[in-house]
Amino acid sequence: MKQRVILALTLALLFLTACSSDKNEEQTAPTEKEDTKVTIEGVNGEVTLDAPAKKIVALEWTYAENLLAVGVQPVGVADIEMYESYVNIEPQLDESVTDVGLRQEPSLEVIASLEPDLIIGVSFRHEGLLEELNSIAPTVVFNPYPDDESIDVYGEMETTFKEVAKAVGKESEAEVVLADLEQKYEEAKGEIDAADLESKDVLLTLAYSGAQAPEIRVFTPNSLASKILERIGLNNVHESEQFEIYGYSTYNVEGLVKYEEANYLYSVQDDDNIYENQLKDNQVWKNLDFVQENRLYDLGEDTWLYGGPLSAATLLDQIVEAMVHNE
Incomplete structure (x- = not known):
């Protein structure tokens, strides 16, 4: 009889320990949504996405190029015809990419129709459109033209490239691109x-x-x-x-x-x-x-x-x- 009581108490203790452990894991383990959050930073501050972006509109050619460099085709790019005349890189934009209008005056209606996860712009063209763009999708803008010589323009190019790569979950690919360039x-x-x-x-x-x-x-x-x-x-x-x-x-x-x-x-x-x-x-x-x-x-x-x-x-x-x- 005594042995049965001891066994019962032991089993109860094990059960309580397991429950406590499960509860602690539930409290400390991040949710799947938190796991996939991505925060990128532009001149308009931090922009947080629930997950790496898959559908991106690039309103400036440099950022379309950055996406292609890490293997991502944007869903929309501004002024594709002129882009293809000036930007000589591989890979190129494929036929699925939609032209969203001029870089200076993109079509908000066309951008909205693409239902993007992220819009990427440049400050001197698109800061005045931030409110409208943010109403469509999270928007980040970068500034490749610093106001004085204290900022390294080459460093800005690399930093922005890495931020764009982070936004689409391609950070390791970006490191390979930069190593190849070196x-x-x-x-x-x-x-x-x-x-x-x-x-x-x-x-x-x-x-x-x-x-x-x-x-x-x-x-x-x-x-x-x-x-x-x-x-x-x-x-x-x-x-x-x-x-x-x-x-x-x-x-x-x-x-x-x-x-x-x-x-x-x-x-x-x-x-x-x-x-x-x-x-x-x-x-x-x-x-x-x-x-x-x-x-x-x-x-x-x-x-x-x-x-x-x-x-x-x-x-x-x-x-x-x-x-x-x-x-």
Whole structure:
């Protein structure tokens, strides 16, 4: 009889311990919803999603590119036709992606029809639309153009890329992309060094027809594109008289005279080639040293100088091709 009582008490104690353990686990174990929450941060603060986003609308091309870099096709992108003209990367947008209008004036109606989990914008275009965009889906905006030189624009590019990757649950993929880019820098620098160029001083430009005359964007040392040049040992000689928030000064052809000793790197659209048209017989242009000495390096029309890691890799390929292999 005594043994039966002891056995009963032992079983009861075990049962109470198990119940207590289960209760503690219930109290401490996170719910499935908490497990999958994702918090990303833009210039509009922290944005928390219940789970990694699967349906994303990118209102700026850089963020569409960032999504593609980690294997995610956005459901909507602004101004796809122009994107495909300028942004030269692989993979490309597939046919399922919907055009949501202009980058500056996206269609809220089209965006809403896509029922996105997340909208990604850029501050200088979309901060004024935040209330409307947030009424459709959680919205994060980034700012690739700092107000002064105290912020590293290259660091901002990498940080934003990682935030976008986090938003879609692709952080490990992002690390691989950045590691591959670092390897590409080493290879490109090696080829530039081995080419034994007469000068590594360069001017990086993008040209187009202005309202009155040809206009040439000359990229400043604080621009993302210039930081990429520096990583492979090239020296951007342009010195702006003032801080240029968007990373370039706009010149006419006369403004290039002070830089004629440098190598001239340029991008121009084939259907708006000012060098073959307006400047073909321009005496100032024809007499510049870099023209006379054929130190002109065409990077191609599909050179996107404002993008993410994949555009940086493309730019490296284009620079090496123009300055080394086409010498």
